[in-house]
Amino acid sequence: MSESKEFTLAEVTAHNTKKDLYMVIHDKVYDCTSFVDEHPGGEEVLLDVAGQDGSEAFEDVGHSDEAREILDGLLVGTVKRMPGDPEPKAQATATASSSSSSTGFGVGLYAVILIGGAVAYGVYNYLQAQQNSQ
């Protein structure tokens, strides 16, 4: 099998058993069938993401360079994204976290405007009172 073969996500999904296990990591397709029994983290975790995008699961563990070398040896192709396919996992997470942090900033911004307005109003009233008393 050549490394340049392209798979749609639907094609990868079909390889979801212990005897035929493909996995997508960072938009590359890996045939992990021969590695299932050797995985130091056990076969269960690999079966959990069989035929799916395992990028997040793989990165969460903080696999070593050695693990990444093994991964290179299992490469069979790349993902061919079709219209309507879900976004790559890693990117989807980044978008989600950046949008949540921008929401936080939005709330903070409102607070600054409100407090700033209240302070300005207080100062204005104070100055008026000062002027009136003169």
Ligand code: HEM
């Ligand atoms: C084909 C993809 C994968 C390869 C080649 C691989 C390879 C390895 C290797 C070599 C180790 C030993 C520690 C290290 O060198 O980092 C390891 C540990 C581990 N892996 Fe994976 N792994 C893969 C996918 C996954 C996935 C998808 C998960 C899901 C959570 C996972 C979970 C773990 C865990 C929990 C350990 C720690 C085991 C321990 O220290 O007791 N691995 N993996």
